[in-house]
Amino acid sequence: MAENNDDKIIEELANEEYKYGFTTDIDTDYIPAGLNEDTIRLISEKKGEPDWLLEFRLKAYNQWKKMEMPHWPHLDLPELDYQAIKYYAAPKQKKGPESLDEVDPELLKTFDKLGIPIEEQKMHVGMAVDAIMDSVSVKTTNKEKLAAEGIIFCSISEAVKNYPDLVKKYLGSVVPAGDNFFAALNSAVFSDGSFVYIPKGVRCPMELSSYFRINAINTGQFERTLIVADDESYVSYLEGCTAPARDEYQLHAAIVEIIVNDRAEVKYSTVQNWYPGDKQGKGGVYNFVTKRGLCKDDAKLSWTQVETGSAITWKYPSCVLKGDNSVGEFYSVAVTNNYQQADTGTKMIHLGKNTRSHICSKGISAGRSQNSYRGLVRVSPEADNARNFSQCDSLLLGDKCGAHTFPYMDIHNDTAVVEHEATTSKISDEQMFYCNQRGISNNNAVSLIVNGYAKEVLNKLPMEFAVEAQRLLEISLENTSSVG
Amino acid sequence: MLEIKNLHANINGKEILKGIKLTVNDGEVHAIMGPNGSGKSTLSSVITGNPAYEITEGEIIFNGKNIVGMSPEDISREGVFLSFQYPVEIPGVSMVNFMRTAVNEHRKYKGLDPLPASEFLKLMREKKEYVELDNKLANRSVNEGFSGGEKKRNEIFQMAMLEPKLSILDETDSGLDIDALRIVANGVNKLKSKDNSTIVITHYQRLLDYIVPDIVHVLYKGRIVKTAGKELALELEEKGYDWIKKEVDGE
Amino acid sequence: MSVEEQYINLYKQHADTIEKNSAGALNDARKAAFERFSKRGFPTKKDEEYLYTDIASSFAPDYGMNINAVDFNVNPYSSAHKYSVPGLSNRIYFVVNDQFYDKEQQPKAAPLPDGVIACSLKKAAAEHKDIVDKHYGKAAKDSKDGSVDFNTTFAEDGFFLYVPKGVKMPYPIQLVNLMTSSIDQLATCRNLIVIEDGAEAKLIDSIFAQNDHKFLANRVTEIFVGKGAKYEHYKVENTRSDMTNLSHIFMELDENSDALVNELTLQNGLTRNNVEVNFRGKNANLDLCGMAICDGEQHTDTDTLVNHWEGGCTTNELYKYVLDGKSTGCFSGTIMVAQDAQKTKAIQTNKNICLSKEARMYTRPHLEIYADDVICNHGATVGQLNNDEIFYLRSRGIPEPVAKMLLMFAFVNDVEEKIMIPELKDAIRMMVERKFRGEIESTCKGCASISACHS
Known part of the structure; x- marks a missing residue:
């Protein structure tokens, strides 16, 4: 497998820039820009939601009004005008397409162009996809096959209608509406997202995947993902994101909530490739995401992320290790170039006994970008025998960028063993010369070395994603070698 | 093959090479010997275009082309190979990936298509035989966690893969036990032909028992101070470098 | 007010x-x-x-x-x-x-x-x-x-x-x-x-x-x-x-x-x-270190900020805490390397031992790096004495409390080694020993001294 994988990496790379920057010309249903209680009632009404959900939204909205955008050291978050953003945009199509014939061909073309197969004949055998454009889910594939196992995989709007009890029970149970500024905003206005339920003892037979696409202009995307893995179940979930290249900033504030019940395991992988803005730092997606999972006894939650896109990334996929013997993992590669800012990391909250967590973060900065790891490991007084190991490495390509490491360790238990290690380095002249001496050009040498550096994380991704991720790293870092 | 004329080179403003003159013809094996700090490793770095060094004067003509100022990757693609004294570790980059990139870049330079994966892997298997490297090597990271002997065998393996016209072996014998030395030297000898040339840089005679030179040079204080046949190596082994130092410094 | x-x-x-x-x-x-x-x-x-x-x-x-x-x-x-x-x-x-x-x-x-x-x-x-x-x-x-x-x-x-x-x-x-x-x-x-x-x-x-x-x-x-x-x-x-x-x-x-x-x-x-x-x-060197041995309700918080504005400088930072009782230890260390401070070498280490259930340790070892040609590492650990080491000492006939004490001495030793005045090093070692033996009382009055408490 390793060799096969490597073969693909070595494929010659065209000198491509952000290749998902096209827009789709499609009839879109908007709610006018601005946010107030009426907007929220309108969203809820459009989606035909039950009263309890409208109340959930309004309560979140009222909390949000009282909150401020986070201002953290070493992160430059611009003030946003929340009244200038549209909170709902949906490609016009007949409600709930029953077959592919009913899906607008422009939409199919869009996802085809993105390499996301939602037409049955082109589908990956081992993968089910929920494709989401702007505020709504366009199509979920392989539903029937999954249903046979009792697995629910659908848009969250559908879930609200068809499985209200499940949604009501778990929505907001891991990320409360008032958790933080962006979570409150999402809770008030979230439009769609994916819902997954894996019943007791079921191993999901294929990878589940959401594909998020922002298309509409001046529109925030606020999706919400809820994954419930019941006792002794297993699922691997993938998420991919792109957006058109626009000069205006685009806001994306999502929530992912995961419940991992006793002895269950969830793997959540992200390849985030939102439009990063142009070389001068104009445009791009502001990516403010709250991701958190709750682990019960003997449960395991593993986050893997490759973050190459977005003008600003603000996300800290976290594990609340509530159950005894539960395990949390976080593997991350974040690449920043030009004027991008990435502020990412994780929180590992050890509450149960014998809980374990592992953090591996690799930051790669180039251009004039800033790349920070920010993470918290907390061991509560009850969490006997907790173990954590964190490794946070930074690689600098060029002397105009920054690489920062901000770990926090709060230890309230004398049986804990918590270790953190971090290094900051650049590609050494010796390594470059060694590659050059074997005839390898600077660009190729940088991409080889960077991929090697990130390998520990890339190896955690499912195969199809790993290859895509490696290509992304290379594209993100094109032409940085001359600086280094 | 190679003609070096009046070569002067600096590192950090300090002159290390002070007028090297050297001619290597096709098919020849040259040994360059000399005491520590005489500039032996600098010479190999300068020929291969290491940007840490600055060439202030002189020419390096390789098969008719002056390669002074050429990028190290182009010098490599022209057919100059350096077996490093201290091969660098590159974590996470697998040998197979590394070599495949190198081989295909060489092919591209010659206007050839990249080698299909299966043929490439076959080539790797063949070439590994030269230095008795085991098959697990392909999946390991470049030089990472290799023993001293493995690193040097890995260098010769890469030489076999890239089929250079001129190979420079920089202190390839250092850190090797006698078995590893024999394996490495056999590898080099098997790769020898009348069309390619070798420069062996060494401090000691023992490698030259295995790789027999046609001509032996002594480098001292940045100049070649003595050139003779292979018997010079034996003489140096016996008498050390002091008599040469005296001869030169006495002048 | x-x-x-x-x-x-x-x-x-x-x-x-x-x-x-x-x-x-x-x-x-x-x-x-x-x-x-x-x-x-x-x-x-x-x-x-x-x-x-x-x-x-x-x-x-x-x-x-x-x-x-x-x-x-x-x-x-x-x-x-x-x-x-x-x-x-x-x-x-x-x-x-x-x-x-x-x-x-x-x-x-x-x-x-x-x-x-x-x-x-x-x-x-x-x-x-x-x-x-x-x-x-x-x-x-x-x-x-x-x-x-x-x-x-x-x-x-x-x-x-x-x-x-x-x-x-x-x-x-x-x-x-x-x-x-x-x-x-x-x-x-x-x-x-x-x-x-x-x-x-x-x-x-x-x-x-x-x-x-x-x-x-x-x-x-x-x-x-x-x-x-x-x-x-x-x-x-x-x-x-x-x-x-x-x-x-x-x-x-x-x-x-x-x-x-x-x-x-x-x-x-x-x-x-x-x-x-x-x-x-340029080319200056800093050794920055410290130790805190806390018990009772002692609270020791260290905040260090080292700004490398110029290139070629070296920082070696090492802080160690031993926390017993209901004590609290905090360590925040930031090493900043400015864009022009190439060839900076900085190592920051914070190691801590918690000896009791109610001891708390908070550590924030931070790096802010704006230059690329640098070597900057940091490491932080919170843990306990190593049981294998305790057992090894006990298997040689050393009673458990003594074994633990020996290991605690060993733990703080590298900070003591950074005391370049031999007389002070001796005095500190003696105080550390008395502290580990529980002979220095936090409530002790009027007998503060460098050599030891009255006991």
Whole structure:
């Protein structure tokens, strides 16, 4: 497998820039820009939601009004005008397409162009996809096959209608509406997202995947993902994101909530490739995401992320290790170039006994970008025998960028063993010369070395994603070698 | 093959090479010997275009082309190979990936298509035989966690893969036990032909028992101070470098 | 009334008295500092730098402040032997609460080399105006910490050390801060240390508390180390559980200088150690280290900021905590490497052992890197003594408590190794041993000493 994988990496790379920057010309249903209680009632009404959900939204909205955008050291978050953003945009199509014939061909073309197969004949055998454009889910594939196992995989709007009890029970149970500024905003206005339920003892037979696409202009995307893995179940979930290249900033504030019940395991992988803005730092997606999972006894939650896109990334996929013997993992590669800012990391909250967590973060900065790891490991007084190991490495390509490491360790238990290690380095002249001496050009040498550096994380991704991720790293870092 | 004329080179403003003159013809094996700090490793770095060094004067003509100022990757693609004294570790980059990139870049330079994966892997298997490297090597990271002997065998393996016209072996014998030395030297000898040339840089005679030179040079204080046949190596082994130092410094 | 208000009013009422009891540069800086303090107030737990230590509430109780510079009726020299490191030179100076004691000198003190000035800062501000004016407030100027402004507002005196160009001090100087009073006391004291180009000096800066009263010390020490100069600063604390010790060290390092700061906290109440170091010239070296051994309800919080503004400099940072009882340890370390500071080497390590269920450790080892050609590593661990090692020692017949103690000694050993004065190293080792044996009581009164407690 390793060799096969490597073969693909070595494929010659065209000198491509952000290749998902096209827009789709499609009839879109908007709610006018601005946010107030009426907007929220309108969203809820459009989606035909039950009263309890409208109340959930309004309560979140009222909390949000009282909150401020986070201002953290070493992160430059611009003030946003929340009244200038549209909170709902949906490609016009007949409600709930029953077959592919009913899906607008422009939409199919869009996802085809993105390499996301939602037409049955082109589908990956081992993968089910929920494709989401702007505020709504366009199509979920392989539903029937999954249903046979009792697995629910659908848009969250559908879930609200068809499985209200499940949604009501778990929505907001891991990320409360008032958790933080962006979570409150999402809770008030979230439009769609994916819902997954894996019943007791079921191993999901294929990878589940959401594909998020922002298309509409001046529109925030606020999706919400809820994954419930019941006792002794297993699922691997993938998420991919792109957006058109626009000069205006685009806001994306999502929530992912995961419940991992006793002895269950969830793997959540992200390849985030939102439009990063142009070389001068104009445009791009502001990516403010709250991701958190709750682990019960003997449960395991593993986050893997490759973050190459977005003008600003603000996300800290976290594990609340509530159950005894539960395990949390976080593997991350974040690449920043030009004027991008990435502020990412994780929180590992050890509450149960014998809980374990592992953090591996690799930051790669180039251009004039800033790349920070920010993470918290907390061991509560009850969490006997907790173990954590964190490794946070930074690689600098060029002397105009920054690489920062901000770990926090709060230890309230004398049986804990918590270790953190971090290094900051650049590609050494010796390594470059060694590659050059074997005839390898600077660009190729940088991409080889960077991929090697990130390998520990890339190896955690499912195969199809790993290859895509490696290509992304290379594209993100094109032409940085001359600086280094 | 190679003609070096009046070569002067600096590192950090300090002159290390002070007028090297050297001619290597096709098919020849040259040994360059000399005491520590005489500039032996600098010479190999300068020929291969290491940007840490600055060439202030002189020419390096390789098969008719002056390669002074050429990028190290182009010098490599022209057919100059350096077996490093201290091969660098590159974590996470697998040998197979590394070599495949190198081989295909060489092919591209010659206007050839990249080698299909299966043929490439076959080539790797063949070439590994030269230095008795085991098959697990392909999946390991470049030089990472290799023993001293493995690193040097890995260098010769890469030489076999890239089929250079001129190979420079920089202190390839250092850190090797006698078995590893024999394996490495056999590898080099098997790769020898009348069309390619070798420069062996060494401090000691023992490698030259295995790789027999046609001509032996002594480098001292940045100049070649003595050139003779292979018997010079034996003489140096016996008498050390002091008599040469005296001869030169006495002048 | 906010905590700050009582002090704002106090200053407004007594600004003239404070000026009268001080001199020169200290007075010149006062008004601006007061305005900053009035605006900023004390740091709170909402400030990133004070997440774990509520310093404002430490200032809330009603302390006496010796604004009128009334004499404390003690002659510290009469018991100098208690505070002097055994076997070390007797060049010893005292600051009693916040007043430099200069009514007497240590008898038979070793002579000072020519040009070296060691005296009261107030006196220096008047008599060596050019030196003090040039340096006072300059190292602390970028501080955003309201408690530093508070110090500048109220400080009347402290210690001044000046070592001229090329002069190498042949022995370490000891500066003893003695907290002693018949009422709860707040001491605001200011030190200034100037080591000129090529000079060398070592200072042992220790603090002890007598009497059964609440003390709060808020000290600012500014240190300037010139080109090619060498300086070692040892901060030793052996106080009591009702002592709040807020210490700020600001250090400026010039080209090729070599500095060591070692903070040894052996017995305390609430301690907050701030260290800020700025590399102002190339190729300088900093060793920054410390240890805290805490039990009871001791709270030790260290916040270090090292700014590599210039290239080619090296920082070796090492802090170790041993926490027992209900004690709390906090370590925040930031190493910043500016864009132009290429070839920086920085290593930051924080290792901690928690010995009891209720001990707490918070650690934040932070790196901020803006240059690419650097080697910067950090590591932090929180854990326990290694059971395999304990077992190994026990299998050789060593009883468990002794085995544990041996391992604790081993744990702090590398910080002790950074004490370059052998006599001090011995004294500290002895105190560490007594502390580990439980022979130093946090409630012990009136017998503070460098060599040991009365027991």
